[in-house]
Amino acid sequence: MMTDRAVVFACSHRRGGNTDRAASWLADGVREAGGQADIIHVREHEVRPCLACGYCDEPGERRGRDLCVLGPGDAAWDLFEALLTARAVLFASPIYFYHLPSMLKTWIDRGQQFWAARADGAQWLAALPERTARAVFVAGRPRGEKLFEGAAVTLRYFLHNFAMPLKEPLTFRGLDGPDDLADRADRNAIIDLGRRAWEEAS
């Protein structure tokens, strides 16, 4: 069942840096539009890596926890539950080696169970309402044509399993120190993204 809240996944391994700030501004934007937002710091949730055991490829009308041999033994399902039930879904993430940080990617790999369920025609997945996801990416390098490409492609195809198209991410370059995301115009742009996400979801 859908909640009446937004969820912001804050995906940096560093506490109190640019990503955490961006996540908090996204949540501010949701609140300004009249919604409520929960911020989930992915680094605080222990997620075990996919074993590539093939269990989730077995056909059948299984759902949720039953889709994975790792079951409810870690926090992966808590994160999926938040993703599946939030009215609006937003991500704030740094770029690590031209990609998403490994803790987020570890959870994304666990999403293979949903890819398999969708390929298998699972009705409960097909019945999910379409929700548009938003993302903010921050990177240390000031240049680089493909700086955000890998992260965007992976996030887009992960979210596709949940009937969630990803809007073109809002990107920031040249931010390396934890307090570098301090520009007022950037703050306003991020708050505005949160606000629009909630308005569109309402």
Ligand SMILES: Cc1cc2nc3c(=O)[nH]c(=O)nc-3n(C[C@H](O)[C@H](O)[C@H](O)COP(=O)(O)O)c2cc1C
């Ligand atoms: C392991 C690691 C890999 C990184 N790789 C890149 C990279 O490929 N390109 C880049 O522009 N910045 C890279 N950075 C820099 C971060 O994207 C940048 O410092 C960002 O502002 C960190 O966000 P945070 O303050 O939320 O942790 C890397 C940082 C770390 C820790």
